[in-house]
Amino acid sequence: MSLDPALAATTPAAMPLKGRFQGWSTALTLLAAWLLVIAATGLYRHDFLSHQTVLAIAFTMAVVGVLAVGQGIIGISGGFIDLSQPACIILSSLVAVRLSEAGLPFIVVVIGAVLAGMIWGAMNATIVVFAKLNPVIVTLATNFIGLAALYLIFQSAQVPIGSEIHSLGRASFFGLPAIWWPMLLIIIVVGFLMRSTRYGRRTTAVGGSRIAAQARGISLKTTRYVTFMAAGGFVGFAAVLFAAAAGPFNPASASTTQLNVIAAVILAGISLAGGRGNFWMLLLSVGFLSTIPTALVFFGLSSATQSIFQGVILMIAVALDGYRARRTGP
Amino acid sequence: MLKLPRAAIAAASSLLLVLGISGDAVAQDKFKLGMLVGGNTCCDWQKAQGDVARALAGQMGWDYVELSNNNDPATALKNAQIMVQEGADAVIQFNGQPSANPAISQILKAANIPIVTYDIADPGMYFVGIDNLAAGIAGGEQLGMIMKAKWDCNPDLVISSEGAGAGIVNEWRTGGMRTGIKNICPDIPAEKYVSFEGSGDAATALQPGRDLLAAHPDAKRMAVVGINDGGVLGLINAAEQLGRADEVIGWGQDGAFITGDNVNPHLAGSVFYFLEGYAVYAIRDVIKPIADGKAPPLKADAGDPASRIQPCPVSAEQAAKVPDMPERVAQLMKAPFPTTEYDLFCPNK
Numbered sequence: 001m002s003l004d005p006a007l008a009a010t011t012p013a014a015m016p017l018k019g020r021f022q023g024w025s026t027a028l029t030l031l032a033a034w035l036l037v038i039a040a041t042g043l044y045r046h047d048f049l050s051h052q053t054v055l056a057i058a059f060t061m062a063v064v065g066v067l068a069v070g071q072g073i074i075g076i077s078g079g080f081i082d083l084s085q086p087a088c089i090i091l092s093s094l095v096a097v098r099l100s101e102a103g104l105p106f107i108v109v110v111i112g113a114v115l116a117g118m119i120w121g122a123m124n125a126t127i128v129v130f131a132k133l134n135p136v137i138v139t140l141a142t143n144f145i146g147l148a149a150l151y152l153i154f155q156s157a158q159v160p161i162g163s164e165i166h167s168l169g170r171a172s173f174f175g176l177p178a179i180w181w182p183m184l185l186i187i188i189v190v191g192f193l194m195r196s197t198r199y200g201r202r203t204t205a206v207g208g209s210r211i212a213a214q215a216r217g218i219s220l221k222t223t224r225y226v227t228f229m230a231a232g233g234f235v236g237f238a239a240v241l242f243a244a245a246a247g248p249f250n251p252a253s254a255s256t257t258q259l260n261v262i263a264a265v266i267l268a269g270i271s272l273a274g275g276r277g278n279f280w281m282l283l284l285s286v287g288f289l290s291t292i293p294t295a296l297v298f299f300g301l302s303s304a305t306q307s308i309f310q311g312v313i314l315m316i317a318v319a320l321d322g323y324r325a326r327r328t329g330p
Numbered sequence: 331m332l333k334l335p336r337a338a339i340a341a342a343s344s345l346l347l348v349l350g351i352s353g354d355a356v357a358q359d360k361f362k363l364g365m366l367v368g369g370n371t372c373c374d375w376q377k378a379q380g381d382v383a384r385a386l387a388g389q390m391g392w393d394y395v396e397l398s399n400n401n402d403p404a405t406a407l408k409n410a411q412i413m414v415q416e417g418a419d420a421v422i423q424f425n426g427q428p429s430a431n432p433a434i435s436q437i438l439k440a441a442n443i444p445i446v447t448y449d450i451a452d453p454g455m456y457f458v459g460i461d462n463l464a465a466g467i468a469g470g471e472q473l474g475m476i477m478k479a480k481w482d483c484n485p486d487l488v489i490s491s492e493g494a495g496a497g498i499v500n501e502w503r504t505g506g507m508r509t510g511i512k513n514i515c516p517d518i519p520a521e522k523y524v525s526f527e528g529s530g531d532a533a534t535a536l537q538p539g540r541d542l543l544a545a546h547p548d549a550k551r552m553a554v555v556g557i558n559d560g561g562v563l564g565l566i567n568a569a570e571q572l573g574r575a576d577e578v579i580g581w582g583q584d585g586a587f588i589t590g591d592n593v594n595p596h597l598a599g600s601v602f603y604f605l606e607g608y609a610v611y612a613i614r615d616v617i618k619p620i621a622d623g624k625a626p627p628l629k630a631d632a633g634d635p636a637s638r639i640q641p642c643p644v645s646a647e648q649a650a651k652v653p654d655m656p657e658r659v660a661q662l663m664k665a666p667f668p669t670t671e672y673d674l675f676c677p678n679k
Contacts, residue, residue, distance in 0.1 A: 047547050047548075048545075050547050052543065052572055053544045055544070055571065055572050056543070056544040056572065060537050060540070154374075155373060155374030155377065156374055156586070158532075161592050161593075169571065170570045170571055172573075177571065242533075245536065245567070245571065246532065246533040246567070247533065247536065247563050247567040247594070248532040248563060248587055249531075249532065250531065250533075252531070253531055253532075254533070256534060293537065293538070293541055294540075294541045294544055294545075297526075297538070297541040297542055297544070297545045298545050
């Protein structure tokens with residue numbers, strides 16, 4: 001093992017048997033809850049178990065899943081949450097729209113949106129690092145400022161109908177939406193990188209104990225910058241998927257995704273206080289949360305009721321997060 | 331050394347003060363129009379409503395002050411107080427959050443400032459607006475005729491993309507469209523009418539639209555109505571993603587996404603209100619008479635408005651010949667007052 005001494009001392013050390021079991025229990029609980037929702041809805045309405053349902057859920061998962069990766073990186077590094085994701089995704093989506101309107105190749109559209117997200121993340125990091133402000137307050141403020149500024153720039157935008165990015169939002173691959181596969185890939189790869197690379201372990205270490213990490217020579221500033229920029233990059237990529245699928249959007253169009261993303265991160269067991277979490281669990285939490293609104297419609301409940309369920313699930317998730325922190329804390 | 335500059339400064343200050351006072355006196359002689367734009371990020375016409383009012387006030391030689399309600403009742407209320415402080419002689423507002431309207435009405439009434447409200451009525455305000463129910467029925471009848479020709483009035487679903495936040499306006503528009511369909515196709519069973527909350531926004535309507543389609547996997551012939559074009563487009567985009575777009579025909583309201591070269595082919599038509607040009611009606615029928623000292627009687631009821639705006643239902647083919655909003659505003663500003671956008675652009679007058 002080539003784990004450097006700094007990390008060895010600051011990364012939450014070799015997980016005890018109880019902790020490992022808790023990791024499995026999170027996965028099993030999520031899987032059981034998801035299967036329960038599927039089974040109950042399938043029993044109530046047999047046509048729930050159809051390809052149309054799979055498509056509907058997979059489309060919902062795509063954008064939320066990638067945003068949850070960005071949110072998870074902020075959380076696990078101890079930045080708590082990034083409340084500026086709605087403004088960042090709209091800014092990056094607007095960049096994607098403008099680049100595709102200019103007729104630029106799809107790869108340029110993707111790079112442009114990701115870069116826009118990374119610049120946004122760098123801006124957040126700069127304020128957090130140099131003004132020494134709480135990241136939650138900073139991102140709340142930049143979200144307000146960003147949305148207001150975006151409103152001054154545009155009121156409605158959509159990718160050109162028939163463009164490559166527009167086609168991506170309607171294409172399927174192996175029976176699932178084309179925009180679902182990048183989400184799957186990102187969660188798998190990031191989950192691997194966070195566990196198996198020095199950067200991933202440093203990020204987790206800083207979240208676990210800033211003081212210990214600092215004492216061992218890990219630069220908090222650098223980590224903060226890299227973390228926010230990486231998270232912004234993922235939001236930028238989510239923006240490509242969002243712009244591809246959404247049709248016309250306006251500066252407020254992504255505001256409703258925030259609760260779902262935060263709930264997905266907490267349910268996955270990624271601690272918002274930092275230092276703990278497994279990104280692969282996002283597949284289960286995002287899948288579970290994306291299934292609920294679809295199931296509600298099959299039960300004949302109004303789509304408006306999903307906000308109630310989202311709120312309740314978020315409360316349960318926060319309570320679980322607190323419980324986990326107390327169990328594993330000092 | 332110091333006395334002369336001080337004296338000069340004092341003299342200059344006095345002169346400026348006198349000029350300032352006289353400037354104020356001149357300004358107070360000019361009629362001042364206040365405009366409270368809606369400030370909802372959903373719709374570019376809300377900003378354009380202010381642009382048109384500003385341009386017309388300029389044409390009339392009036393002073394003009396504009397504030398945004400930010401789609402927030404508290405801000406709208408504060409803005410009304412600012413209008414009193416600003417000495418506005420009359421105010422126009424679009425307030426998408428009408429819970430503040432009674433208080434706004436009271437504040438401006440106490441200051442003897444008449445107020446025009448667009449589209450959402452209040453007993454203390456001159457009502458200028460579209461006949462939302464008539465607009466809904468007109469759009470529904472157009473879609474009903476397509477359904478009759480294409481499906482012999484036998485759809486599998488009639489889907490409503492609701493925008494419950496707009497309250498009675500949603501009931502008039504979306505419910506009106508269902509009424510219009512029933513006028514043409516009266517025998518569609520009630521269970522074929524289904525609704526979802528799309529919030530009048532294509533991106534927001536997308537996920538609930540997909541869920542609704544997934545819950546009706548066997549529906550092949552689907553007609554979509556809604557509070558506006560955005561809400562209807564959300565369902566159409568959802569159908570495209572589930573590979574069922576060829577089974578959907580939509581007809582919107584407000585004309586926001588039916589012009590230009592980026593129109594979804596499954597949006598068969600819409601109803602133009604030309605929302606950005608409402609100020610022509612408000613100034614022609616209410617504000618200018620007030621400025622001329624001939625205030626009209628207060629007409630606050632949407633059924634008997636101070637000025638009624640005519641809805642203009644258009645098919646996608648007809649809409650293709652109508653300029654987009656910035657061009658419409660530009661042409662409206664060149665036309666002699668009080669030419670309306672309905673006069674200039676509606677192909678079905």
